[in-house]
Amino acid sequence: xxxxxxxxxxxxxxxxxxxxxxxxxxxxxxxxxxxxxxxxxxxxxxxxxxxxxxxxxxxxxxxxxxxxxxxxxxxxxxxxxxxxxxxxxxxxxxxxxxxxxxxxxxxxxxxxxxxx
Amino acid sequence: xxxxxxxxxxxxxxxxxxxxxxxxxxxxxxxxxxxxxxxxxxxxxxxxxxxxxxxxxxxxxxxxxxxxxxxxxxxxxxxxxxxxxxxxxxxxxxxxxxxxxxxxxxxxxxxxxx
Numbered sequence: 770x771x772x773x774x775x776x777x778x779x780x781x782x783x784x785x786x787x788x789x790x791x792x793x794x795x796x797x798x799x800x801x802x803x804x805x806x807x808x809x810x811x812x813x814x815x816x817x818x819x820x821x822x823x824x825x826x827x828x829x830x831x832x833x834x835x836x837x838x839x840x841x842x843x844x845x846x847x848x849x850x851x852x853x854x855x856x857x858x859x860x861x862x863x864x865x866x867x868x869x870x871x872x873x874x875x876x877x878x879x880x881x882x883x884x885x
Numbered sequence: 886x887x888x889x890x891x892x893x894x895x896x897x898x899x900x901x902x903x904x905x906x907x908x909x910x911x912x913x914x915x916x917x918x919x920x921x922x923x924x925x926x927x928x929x930x931x932x933x934x935x936x937x938x939x940x941x942x943x944x945x946x947x948x949x950x951x952x953x954x955x956x957x958x959x960x961x962x963x964x965x966x967x968x969x970x971x972x973x974x975x976x977x978x979x980x981x982x983x984x985x986x987x988x989x990x991x992x993x994x995x996x997x998x999x
Contacts, residue, residue, distance in 0.1 A: 773927070775927075801986060803986075803987070803988075811992070812889075812975065812990040812991060812992050812993060813928070813975070813990045814990070815985075815987045815988070815989075818985055818986075818987065858927070858928065860928075862986075871979065871986040871988075872930060872933060873928075873930060873988065874927075874930070875927040875928040875929075876927055877925070877926065877927045878927065
């Protein structure tokens with residue numbers, strides 16, 4: 770099955786700096802890579818996702834890059850703000866379960882702290 | 886609360902008890918999931934239902950029994966649990982929309998097994 774490794778486990782940055790979180794996956798058939806943000810005591814929420822036919826996707830201050838050959842993908846947050854402080858999870862999926870469902874394998878998460 | 890709701894939010898049960906967790910999605914999605922979230926571990930997929938049919942059971946012990954009576958409701962029946970089953974249990978739902986299969990999570994049920 771799929772295995773997703775995520776680094777670093779914790780990351781502290783100064784407000785305004787950039788943050789980068791990296792993930793690797795094992796299954797070359799994986800073709801969907803979402804990133805979720807989970808604030809303390811709250812539910813995970815999707816912040817950005819990318820399909821394997823795209824190398825990069827950007828949404829305002831966040832971007833995701835995908836290197837299929839190396840089987841890794843990264844989350845980039847620019848101009849970080851205190852409200853970016855949360856745990857970020859990457860995930861990969863190669864298994865389409867039928868009608869609207871994907872089986873996601875998650876990384877262990879990165880706790881990002883943005884210091885004002 | 887809209888989107889995906891879960892009840893109860895907190896549950897304490899003994900190892901010999903039987904209880905059920907409930908999830909309801911108000912998004913018109915056709916896939917629903919149960920995840921287990923433990924400290925310092927990744928989110929673990931437990932069960933997937935697509936169009937009310939179970940499509941995946943990731944080697945989950947039989948003391949966890951899911952039920953999906955319709956596309957909006959998902960249950961997780963619990964019996965003779967172990968202390969290591971204490972965790973946050975998250976429900977999610979999804980629907981293909983364009984190139985995204987965003988899974989919308991509920992707030993979770995914090996389960997403590999004593």
